[in-house]
Amino acid sequence: MTSERVAALATSAVVAADSPEPVDRPVGRARVLVAGEPLRFEPHNCFACGSLNVSGLQLELHVEGQACWTELQLPERFEGWEGIAHGGIVCTILDEVMAWALVGQDAWGLTAKMDVEFKRPVRVGSRIRGEGRLIEARRRLLTTAAELTDADSGELLATARALYVAAPPERKRELKARYGFPDDAPIVAATGAEPIPDEAGR
Numbered sequence: 550m551t552s553e554r555v556a557a558l559a560t561s562a563v564v565a566a567d568s569p570e571p572v573d574r575p576v577g578r579a580r581v582l583v584a585g586e587p588l589r590f591e592p593h594n595c596f597a598c599g600s601l602n603v604s605g606l607q608l609e610l611h612v613e614g615q616a617c618w619t620e621l622q623l624p625e626r627f628e629g630w631e632g633i634a635h636g637g638i639v640c641t642i643l644d645e646v647m648a649w650a651l652v653g654q655d656a657w658g659l660t661a662k663m664d665v666e667f668k669r670p671v672r673v674g675s676r677i678r679g680e681g682r683l684i685e686a687r688r689r690l691l692t693t694a695a696e697l698t699d700a701d702s703g704e705l706l707a708t709a710r711a712l713y714v715a716a717p718p719e720r721k722r723e724l725k726a727r728y729g730f731p732d733d734a735p736i737v738a739a740t741g742a743e744p745i746p747d748e749a750g751r
Contacts, residue, residue, distance in 0.1 A: 581612065590730050591727070597644070606641065606645075610646065612650070612652065615653070615654065616650050617653060617680070617682075619679050620677070621676075621677060623638065623671070623674070628673050633671065633672060634673055636665075640665050642697060643681065645679070647695045651693070651713060656715050657715065657716040657720075658715045661711075661712045661714045662712040664710050665708070666707060666708045667707050669699075671707070675699060675700075676700040679695060680695060681693055690712060694711075695709040697709075
């Protein structure tokens with residue numbers, strides 16, 4: 550890799566989820582906080598939380614216990630009908646906070662099923678809050694729930710319920726190594742949650 554490429558990766562113009570204009574910030578900046586402390590891991594291209602995805606949401610996620618939350622303002626590029634956020638973007642936010650609620654307990658899962666109810670239009674530019682939580686764990690089947698609300702008024706905008714299939718132990722180790730996640734203990738200890746045992750330990 551050339552020194553120019555290294556420099557480009559160290560700082561790049563990316564688009565923040567709460568601003569339509571490009572802003573300069575380090576590409577590896579922690580966007581996930583566990584019990585208020587930044588979680589350090591490799592930059593990645595996830596549309597929802599990846600710091601390398603200049604077209605994505607670049608959510609800042611807060612993992613606390615068995616839950617995860619995020620707050621943001623959606624710019625017009627995520628618009629569906631005029632002035633209203635696209636429903637797929639709403640689903641993405643709900644899916645992401647539910648998925649990270651699992652990671653806080655060292656469970657890594659893939660979405661198998663997700664049901665969403667749209668209660669009110671989500672206006673672009675308005676401040677919104679997504680919250681997800683784990684509500685049931687049965688072997689490798691993990692059930693979650695989430696809500697999207699207006700961050701100022703508290704009005705309920707959308708709800709979701711999802712089923713995730715937890716990655717088997719070998720796949721989880723592979724994913725954690727790929728993204729440079731720390732060992733299990735610091736993540737789980739920081740959230741105060743009980744880890745979900747691997748299938749082999751049940």
